[in-house]
Amino acid sequence: MSNSGKSVVGQLRRLISEGELLPGQRLGEVAIAEQLGVSRTPVRLAFRTLEQEGLLQRAGKRGFQVREFSDADVHCAVEVRGVLEGLAARRLAEQGLSPELHARLAHWIQKGRELLAKGFLVEDDVADWGELNLGFHGTIVDSAGSDVVGDAIARNNHLPFAAADSIILDKACLDREYRKLQLAQMQHELILQALRDGEGARAEMLMREHALIGLRYAEVLEGGGR
Template sequence: MFIGQVFIGQVFIGPLFIGGSGAGVSDMVSSGLLLDPIKGNICHSSIKIAIIGSRLANCGLDGTGAYQSHVREMAMSKPGAQVLMTLRQQIASGELPGGTRLAEIPTAQALGVSRMPVRMALRILEQEGLLVRAGARGYTVRSVTLDDIVAAVEVRGVLEGLAALRAAERGLDQVADTALRQCLADGDALFAKGHLIEGDIAAYEDMNIRFHEVLLAAGGSQAIREALMRNDHLPFASVKALAADKNDLEREFRRLNYAHMQHHAVYDALAKGQGARAEALMREHANATLAYTDLLSGLSS
């Protein structure tokens, strides 16, 4: 069902649909998750978007700035993102090996949460290629190799590099420039204290997703966006599929701080119109993920 149009700032991204699963926007917002701007793919509601449509009245949202504020508030106050990250890390570490069956009720009981955030997280993990449907209500963990992930991440680097090249050559408009600067400021504030706490991982993920979404929109290519969408269905290929080790936050600080310094370098290249440099930096930004493949210790090579 079509419910409106999606924008990042003033940039039109695409139509927003709800599929036939029966889940409503209000359910997805309250669980800290929402439909992706393109073709109804589920993603984090923490992405700063505005929805202009005619079917939002029953959600208690006005579809503009108040909607953005409400989405961010719900994303911070609900357990959806934490459930998603926990399950993703359990799959990556091998705690949930390939072939393991997952269902809403036992998973919710094991994590000490309600069924709704688990339901949304399972759907996202299916979108990311980590789960496959098994029957009407359950899922099975997909068996995947490290080589599969490496190839998918390399493809993402090529596509995002091309988006960065186009964005630099086109020039950043004021909306994109402001949004990227805000991402940099948010990340700088996160790392300024010199260490991370567990809640910082979700905050970094929010900022990182926004940075990549704005850059992709600035590239102005629907072909690149659709190619990335297809690639994002491969395990751990999506920028949204952050696997982090909450038991070693010192290491995560070094890893994520380095990635954020790359954000600064990418922005500098974009702002200066240096297309080739922006492309190379984005490819390296994606490939830097591969230096931490030990986080995916549960996968075979």
């Protein structure tokens, strides 16, 4: 079977985010089980996990259905990530940035500078930006002093449109994406500045605004990008 490698949860997540399973669609355990070539047991386990993640919701008294997200939901999910990452940034600024942490963040910022230095984007840059963006954000969140914040962000990121690396919406329009990443890079640098100088409130607000980058563009692009 081709599914041995990937978990049922991951497969279902992919099927949902790729639109194979439509929002509102009712999911039967047996149907999914035979579609994935496994027994009902792992499917039942996966349904519970995905329910907690927010991708599925109970359909009445019987079974689950793919949750559908409105524009307001997307907006809220991005704002939720913003306030949570803002909280992490503020805590980090308040507790002081160690030299090691500063170096780690500066490393990712340097990566961003190099990526944008040539003045335009190529397709491969998208993955590289995703990596450094994940590194920058992850470093801040993991340093907030408790896993609780990171867990809350991770749970929120299970909503496919809410994750930080969903900034890149449109590989076709690399010109616009370049300007977007320029702005994001600038915000990263300002955030590090605020963190270094212990400016908690500024770091928090910068991080919250930073989260909205993808959203504002998504709104302009007529609700694109899921």
